[in-house]
Amino acid sequence: MLEPSTVAHVHTRLRETSPLVQVITNYVSMDIAANLLNAAGASPAMVHDAHESGEFARIAGAVVANIGTLSDPWVDGMLAAVAQAEADGTPWILDPVAVGATTFRRDTVDRLLEHNPAVIRGNASEILAIATSAGAGRGVDADAAVEDVRSDAEALASKLGTVVAMTGATDLVTDGTRSVTITGGDPRAPMITALGCSASALVAACCAVHDDALEASASALAILSAAVEKAGEKAEGPGSLRWRLLDALSTLSADEAAAVAAR
Numbered sequence: 728m729l730e731p732s733t734v735a736h737v738h739t740r741l742r743e744t745s746p747l748v749q750v751i752t753n754y755v756s757m758d759i760a761a762n763l764l765n766a767a768g769a770s771p772a773m774v775h776d777a778h779e780s781g782e783f784a785r786i787a788g789a790v791v792a793n794i795g796t797l798s799d800p801w802v803d804g805m806l807a808a809v810a811q812a813e814a815d816g817t818p819w820i821l822d823p824v825a826v827g828a829t830t831f832r833r834d835t836v837d838r839l840l841e842h843n844p845a846v847i848r849g850n851a852s853e854i855l856a857i858a859t860s861a862g863a864g865r866g867v868d869a870d871a872a873v874e875d876v877r878s879d880a881e882a883l884a885s886k887l888g889t890v891v892a893m894t895g896a897t898d899l900v901t902d903g904t905r906s907v908t909i910t911g912g913d914p915r916a917p918m919i920t921a922l923g924c925s926a927s928a929l930v931a932a933c934c935a936v937h938d939d940a941l942e943a944s945a946s947a948l949a950i951l952s953a954a955v956e957k958a959g960e961k962a963e964g965p966g967s968l969r970w971r972l973l974d975a976l977s978t979l980s981a982d983e984a985a986a987v988a989a990r
């Protein structure tokens with residue numbers, strides 16, 4: 728159970744403390760992820776090169792490693808940042824974009840996982856692919872649904888000692904012992920490219936202001952769900968849903984965010 732008061736607390740802390748979030752993310756997502764963090768009250772910094780990513784991680788409140796548009800220099804930058812985050816006890820979030828698609832992605836995720844992410848945020852197919860290769864799942868399904876992957880996600884979270892935040896029509900957040908579902912949003916949400924990457928960035932921002940990674944992750948997805956739903960009331964399609972989401976997030980009240988947890 729996610730307490731509405733927890734969501735309200737995390738929402739307020741974001742705006743009061745404006746955490747610095749180092750977002751190492753793909754080219755597609757940089758603009759929307761940065762704007763979404765700003766609208767939520769956080770401070771994004773897209774710092775990815777290995778010459779500086781480890782040094783920058785020392786001052787970040789949380790770090791994201793997203794493998795969406797992967798190449799060797801990006802892998803080096805991510806590994807430097809997450810190694811520093813691990814050493815400092817700074818939460819970092821893995822977004823394993825399309826991890827089941829290629830060997831390069833699978834190998835990179837294996838290397839990143841050695842540094843103990845606080846949260847893995849992915850869609851059901853991505854979570855199933857990681858669970859399978861970690862010996863905690865049953866096989867790859869490109870169009871997996873959250874409900875069907877629930878037990879794999881819980882087993883993966885237990886095995887790795889991490890939080891798994893799995894998004895879809897309903898979101899599931901689990902640490903293997905506690906599991907929380909979040910509903911709402913808008914059925915057109917998947918048409919906004921990189922909304923999942925932006926969700927990962929918001930999860931990181933919430934982990935920077937709230938120590939319990941399960942509560943922080945679930946609060947992030949509840950805040951996003953509330954804002955998408957509000958934006959969807961007047962949106963005519965994915966274009967206006969996208970810009971209305973930024974407006975809705977920037978004006979969302981703590982009570983509106985908390986209401987999603989009360990369902």
Ligand SMILES: Nc1ncnc2c1ncn2[C@@H]1O[C@H](COP(=O)(O)OP(=O)(O)OP(=O)(O)O)[C@@H](O)[C@H]1O
Pocket residue numbers: 824849850851894895896897898911912913914915916917919920921922923924925926948951952
């Ligand atoms: N069918 C749906 N109905 C309502 N909301 C959805 C639906 N599918 C996804 N969402 C929401 O969209 C957001 C992004 O989740 P999604 O699972 O699409 O991420 P993703 O596949 O990693 O996306 P991307 O790779 O494009 O960034 C989450 O907030 C999720 O709750």
Ligand SMILES: Cc1ncsc1CCO
Pocket residue numbers: 753755756795796824920921923924
């Ligand atoms: C479309 C796309 N391609 C690589 S990353 C990305 C953004 C959604 O994950």
Ligand SMILES: [Mg+2]
Pocket residue numbers: 824825849850923924
């Ligand atoms: Mg994704």
